[in-house]
Amino acid sequence: MRTSILKSLKPDIIVEMLEMAVVFENWKKVMETADILYQCVQRIYEERQYHKAMKLSIPHVNLERPLVYYFGFSHLMCGMAHQNQGAYEQARECIYKYAELGWMEDLEEEDIQVVEEFRFLAKTNLYAVDILSGNIELVEEYVAFLQDNLEEILPGLNTILQTALMYHLDVTDILHTFAEQIDEFESYEDAENISYYYSYCYHLALYYRKYNRLQDAVGLTVRAMQLADQSGNDGQFKRCTALFESLRESATAEQISGYRQLLMQCLDEYETERK
Structure with missing residues (x-):
């Protein structure tokens, strides 16, 4: 240049x-x-x-x-x-x-x-x-690193979930290890952490789908959709919509209602912006 x-x-x-x-x-x-x-x-x-x-x-x-x-x-x-x-x-x-x-x-x-x-x-x-x-033997060492560096837990768990999906690992015990910190994810407000939290919810939904925890997967998919909408990321929103539809038969009436409500809210926002 x-x-x-x-x-x-x-x-x-x-x-x-x-x-x-x-x-x-x-x-x-x-x-x-x-x-x-x-x-x-x-x-x-x-x-x-x-x-x-x-x-x-x-x-x-x-x-x-x-x-x-x-x-x-x-x-x-x-x-x-x-x-x-x-x-x-x-x-x-x-x-x-x-x-x-x-x-x-x-x-x-x-x-x-x-x-x-x-x-x-x-x-x-x-x-x-x-x-x-593919160096999955480092997962245990990585978990210990995250325990010493709590600010890295959200992106770290996202990495662990992606690894679990790629290499067919059971990471349920790891998720339990960080249960207290996971409960705090909802309180994050900055754009970077919201992006990480979306990715965490999306990949955890895929993980739960793989292990047949389908209603849990549906709930996380809807949460990921909310975060994608909050960030204005249409690509992420479409990805979550496709995932929800793949899980629709396992969704409860309440989950389907929440999903439809979110879609109608997005439609209302779109029509408002056009006026």
């Missing part, structure tokens, strides 16, 4: 674009935007290093976070996109890139804290990629 174009870009706006692309699971867009963010901050960093070497004043760029954050975030998002597309080796390569960001010069205390945060994210995401790619 041309330097003139890169200079006109604002890293924090690119971060917002990336977050939106992740919410809508547009993984191609995530990778493209992550690459633009990387090029943008690489230009800023190189310009700073040039001015420092030439003993010139460092050009000011208005950033909401330390520069090292944007390097880490670009690799993190690219790795997430690869992981969600099943490209685990490519995801692992991205993880290695943000696992060690200490190569940057002139890191201050705030920068070093960011480096440590990305190092931690690399550790937990490497667990996820290794397990999803």
Whole structure:
């Protein structure tokens, strides 16, 4: 990308674009935007290093976070996109890139804290990629890691459920282990956790369907639909609708009523927006 174009870009706006692309699971867009963010901050960093070497004043760029954050975030998002597309080796390569960001010069205390945060994210995401790619012997170790890092339980259980579905594992005991924390998922309000909670409900519904807990699967599917609607994600909503229809014969009258009510609510919202 041309330097003139890169200079006109604002890293924090690119971060917002990336977050939106992740919410809508547009993984191609995530990778493209992550690459633009990387090029943008690489230009800023190189310009700073040039001015420092030439003993010139460092050009000011208005950033909401330390520069090292944007390097880490670009690799993190690219790795997430690869992981969600099943490209685990490519995801692992991205993880290695943000696992060690200490190569940057002139890191201050705030920068070093960011480096440590990305190092931690690399550790937990490497667990996820290794397990999803078939190293299921790490599941027990991963559970112990989650018990020591409670903030990672929601995305961690989502990873475990996906692994269970892929490799035919019984993870009922693991779900019981985290029952207290699972009860708290409903209280999450930020977009990232709502997205994780949707995925958790959807994959747990698939898991319960596999083990013939069909009414439980129906209830979780409806909850996932509510979360998809809350996030404005039509793709997720359609996926849940298809799952519900596959389970309709096992649904109670109350569950079917709740499902229809949700559909009518969505229709009313659509008609309101058109007026």
